[in-house]
Amino acid sequence: MDRSQWFTEICEEGGSAFSMKIREKLHDEQTAFQRIEIYATEWFGNLMVIDGFVMLTARDNFIYHEMMAHPALFSHPSPENVVIIGGGDCGTLREVLKHARVTHVLQVEIDERVTRLAEEFFPELCVSNNDTRAEFFFGDGIRWMQTADPGNVDVILVDSTDPIGPAEGLYTEAFYANCHRVLGDSGVLVQQSESPLFHMDIINPMRKQMQAAGFADVQTLFFPQPSYPSGWWTATLAGKQPLSETYREQDAVHTHIKTSYYNAAVHQAALTAPEFFHKALE
Amino acid sequence: MDRSQWFTEICEEGGSAFSMKIREKLHDEQTAFQRIEIYATEWFGNLMVIDGFVMLTARDNFIYHEMMAHPALFSHPSPENVVIIGGGDCGTLREVLKHARVTHVLQVEIDERVTRLAEEFFPELCVSNNDTRAEFFFGDGIRWMQTADPGNVDVILVDSTDPIGPAEGLYTEAFYANCHRVLGDSGVLVQQSESPLFHMDIINPMRKQMQAAGFADVQTLFFPQPSYPSGWWTATLAGKQPLSETYREQDAVHTHIKTSYYNAAVHQAALTAPEFFHKALE
Numbered sequence: 001m002d003r004s005q006w007f008t009e010i011c012e013e014g015g016s017a018f019s020m021k022i023r024e025k026l027h028d029e030q031t032a033f034q035r036i037e038i039y040a041t042e043w044f045g046n047l048m049v050i051d052g053f054v055m056l057t058a059r060d061n062f063i064y065h066e067m068m069a070h071p072a073l074f075s076h077p078s079p080e081n082v083v084i085i086g087g088g089d090c091g092t093l094r095e096v097l098k099h100a101r102v103t104h105v106l107q108v109e110i111d112e113r114v115t116r117l118a119e120e121f122f123p124e125l126c127v128s129n130n131d132t133r134a135e136f137f138f139g140d141g142i143r144w145m146q147t148a149d150p151g152n153v154d155v156i157l158v159d160s161t162d163p164i165g166p167a168e169g170l171y172t173e174a175f176y177a178n179c180h181r182v183l184g185d186s187g188v189l190v191q192q193s194e195s196p197l198f199h200m201d202i203i204n205p206m207r208k209q210m211q212a213a214g215f216a217d218v219q220t221l222f223f224p225q226p227s228y229p230s231g232w233w234t235a236t237l238a239g240k241q242p243l244s245e246t247y248r249e250q251d252a253v254h255t256h257i258k259t260s261y262y263n264a265a266v267h268q269a270a271l272t273a274p275e276f277f278h279k280a281l282e
Numbered sequence: 283m284d285r286s287q288w289f290t291e292i293c294e295e296g297g298s299a300f301s302m303k304i305r306e307k308l309h310d311e312q313t314a315f316q317r318i319e320i321y322a323t324e325w326f327g328n329l330m331v332i333d334g335f336v337m338l339t340a341r342d343n344f345i346y347h348e349m350m351a352h353p354a355l356f357s358h359p360s361p362e363n364v365v366i367i368g369g370g371d372c373g374t375l376r377e378v379l380k381h382a383r384v385t386h387v388l389q390v391e392i393d394e395r396v397t398r399l400a401e402e403f404f405p406e407l408c409v410s411n412n413d414t415r416a417e418f419f420f421g422d423g424i425r426w427m428q429t430a431d432p433g434n435v436d437v438i439l440v441d442s443t444d445p446i447g448p449a450e451g452l453y454t455e456a457f458y459a460n461c462h463r464v465l466g467d468s469g470v471l472v473q474q475s476e477s478p479l480f481h482m483d484i485i486n487p488m489r490k491q492m493q494a495a496g497f498a499d500v501q502t503l504f505f506p507q508p509s510y511p512s513g514w515w516t517a518t519l520a521g522k523q524p525l526s527e528t529y530r531e532q533d534a535v536h537t538h539i540k541t542s543y544y545n546a547a548v549h550q551a552a553l554t555a556p557e558f559f560h561k562a563l564e
Binding site: 020197 | 283285288290292295296297298299300301302303323324325326342345479504506507508512513514541542543544545547548550551552554555556557558
């Protein structure tokens with residue numbers, strides 16, 4: 001294994017590493033917030049790395065982005081006003097804008113360079129960036145949520161980096177309490193929540209904090225994500241109302257939205273927890 | 283990354299590699315059939331490697347073994363007589379023997395050394411090896427299936443290595459036709475079928491060959507398997523009767539069998555195919 005031909009991310013807490021064979025490094029930049037590298041890989045297409053961690057690949061990001069967007073949006077009775085915290089690569093934004101009911105999406109990304117590099121190296125994720133419903137604000141999502149008006153947002157999607165560094169404050173009860181305040185009566189929050197194999201110490205507190213912040217229902221979505229540690233990932237949904245009551249199942253079944261991973265059956269399947277997860281929550 | 287501290291499996295067809303941090307190499311042996319290495323890893327417990335490919339780790343094999351055994355056994359009206367082809371590490375056997383209805387399990391493993399090393403390094407998988415219902419035959423599973431009496435077996439589980447080398451003949455219509463002949467009227471076959479992301483060129487022909495061999499119903503099970511390429515894996519179920527008709531749902535729901543991954547809800551969820559899989563089968 002010639003190290004120069006591979007990009008490797010080591011997951012210290014999982015005693016494991018995932019590597020992708022690379023053709024060339026396309027870009028390397030230190031922004032005001034983080035280091036961003038872009039590689040062309042052999043199989044996974046273009047790869048974006050932030051501070052040494054895989055953010056996304058062209059080949060497998062569809063699973064993550066579809067599972068961040070569609071379960072949350074179909075779990076709201078009428079998602080019109082949406083806020084994305086993070087999400088700079090615009091893949092989640094693209095999925096959200098597939099929903100005809102959505103009238104406005106504000107994306108609050110701290111680092112504008114992520115979006116500019118996505119436009120250059122992942123143009124397929126940015127096809128909807130000029131949609132008149134999309135608004136971009138490059139700033140701090142934690143502060144935005146502190147100062148936003150109450151009760152105006154239908155769905156909040158927290159599509160951030162891991163809970164170390166700038167994103168740490170997005171994994172706190174204080175942040176969830178602000179989300180709860182900013183959301184309308186049937187509001188839904190979803191946040192990426194790491195690996196069920198390696199990170200129960202993140203998932204479990206997140207669920208408890210969301211409940212403590214006032215959310216009536218918290219459910220974890222499970223899905224594969226080959227380029228993330230353990231290849232198995234979660235997002236956690238929180239609803240101000242019970243999610244099974246606000247879920248628009250018929251809309252999910254009969255949707256015209258084109259997807260590669262998500263469908264209504266996958267929605268239900270992804271909410272199914274393995275046995276050890278039930279035990280870990282007890 | 284000090285290479286001496288890591289075991290790495292490269293997946294050429296996926297342009298990727300998975301590595302586990304190792305504490306020490308415990309065993310290295312060339313048998314009559316293959317090279318078997320055993321490592322102690324940092325996080326995954328003991329690791330068995332055959333011809334350079336990860337066979338199992340102590341930490342994550344529960345997902346694979348439970349998903350190989352329980353969906354197939356609960357999909358048969360009364361699984362009494364079971365045959366395992368391969369399965370030398372005895373993890374699938376342990377799961378099968380948790381079913382009280384099972385009266386006899388014959389395990390046909392080509393390489394006795396796999397079983398002897400499992401007894402030494404994975405004793406937790408071999409706790410049922412002395413069960414009076416278990417019979418071990420060390421020989422060629424392809425030949426065994428050619429010469430076995432017809433109509434006598436309820437469930438066949440093909441728990442083999444990848445379709446290169448000695449296991450190649452287990453991925454053929456001729457083998458499935460023999461399985462079909464050996465199974466009783468409501469017989470169920472299950473076979474591990476690689477990654478849905480990297481190996482549609484294996485899954486798709488397998489499904490077609492099982493159908494061509496006479497199976498009335500073929501369904502693919504999806505589950506995470508962090509130590510296998512892409513971290514996402516499948517097993518394919520084939521039934522002589524429609525599997526939804528023979529599935530004992532109430533038994534799966536009310537089972538006393540202790541599991542860490544499988545439960546009745548997971549059973550249904552694992553049968554749910556992502557959107558791209560439906561398209562790939564068209």
